[in-house]
Amino acid sequence: MNDSRIIVALDFSDQGTALNFAATLDSRLCRIKVGKELFTLAGPQLIEKLMRLGFDVFLDLKFHDIPNTVAAACSVASSLGVWMINVHALGGSKMLLAARQALDGKRTRLIAVTLLTSMNHDDLSELGISGSPEIIVQRLALLAQRCGLDGVVCSALEAASLREKAGKDFWLITPGIRSSNDNRDDQARIATPTMAIRNGASYLVIGRPITRSPDPLKALQRFNDEIVSAL
Ligand SMILES: O=C(O)c1cc(=O)[nH]c(=O)n1[C@@H]1O[C@H](COP(=O)(O)O)[C@@H](O)[C@H]1O
Numbered sequence: 001m002n003d004s005r006i007i008v009a010l011d012f013s014d015q016g017t018a019l020n021f022a023a024t025l026d027s028r029l030c031r032i033k034v035g036k037e038l039f040t041l042a043g044p045q046l047i048e049k050l051m052r053l054g055f056d057v058f059l060d061l062k063f064h065d066i067p068n069t070v071a072a073a074c075s076v077a078s079s080l081g082v083w084m085i086n087v088h089a090l091g092g093s094k095m096l097l098a099a100r101q102a103l104d105g106k107r108t109r110l111i112a113v114t115l116l117t118s119m120n121h122d123d124l125s126e127l128g129i130s131g132s133p134e135i136i137v138q139r140l141a142l143l144a145q146r147c148g149l150d151g152v153v154c155s156a157l158e159a160a161s162l163r164e165k166a167g168k169d170f171w172l173i174t175p176g177i178r179s180s181n182d183n184r185d186d187q188a189r190i191a192t193p194t195m196a197i198r199n200g201a202s203y204l205v206i207g208r209p210i211t212r213s214p215d216p217l218k219a220l221q222r223f224n225d226e227i228v229s230a231l
Pocket residue numbers: 009011035060062086113115116117118153154175176177185187205206207208209
């Protein structure tokens with residue numbers, strides 16, 4: 001059984017590198033996320049190969065469209081046998097309900113992205129959205145919960161207040177994870193693994209701090225150890 005809280009973001013620009021990298025990891029120590037770049041390049045066959053290596057796959061395509069289109073896309077994504085898929089909460093309740101309905105009776109988990117972790121207060125103002133990231137994330141997360149989704153993607157900074165409001169069974173998936181000496185890259189709302197766990201995160205999405213490490217398996221083990229001691 002895989003009780004790791006880590007989802008490794010497999011953000012690579014070619015299939016061979018991605019598969020070789022996945023093979024150096026251990027499917028008992030993490031799950032794998034495939035995003036837009038790799039899926040556009042390598043498609044369902046790659047998902048199949050990763051599942052054959054024993055990985056639970058989170059297919060991160062962040063669907064955001066009219067309800068009918070999103071529901072159909074969710075249904076097809078689920079038929080690939082993936083562990084989890086996501087949509088944007090900003091698609092609104094009709095879209096979220098349609099996505100949820102498309103997965104009724106299926107094993108695939110459905111979560112909603114709230115506010116991207118690359119965005120900060122200034123980005124919201126630029127869009128004419130008033131309110132802090134925390135308030136917006138909370139509103140979108142509770143909407144997703146009311147629509148019956150399994151959880152949301154948010155930053156670890158919002159996880160503590162959300163955990164209180166959404167209860168213990170709602171999944172909080174937190175990207176933007178960085179140790180204190182890691183490069184922040186394009187992430188704006190970041191937190192350490194310890195902070196994410198203490199704030200109630202269910203799973204931590206970690207990409208570059210593992211994929212760019214000279215010893216990815218060791219980095220994964222180090223993150224897992226940090227998480228276990230924070231639990
Ligand atoms: O849905 C996501 O996974 C996601 C949502 C979000 O708000 N922020 C975010 O960074 N992600 C993804 O999480 C991963 C983070 O990667 P690193 O910044 O390299 O750790 C990337 O694959 C992003 O696409």
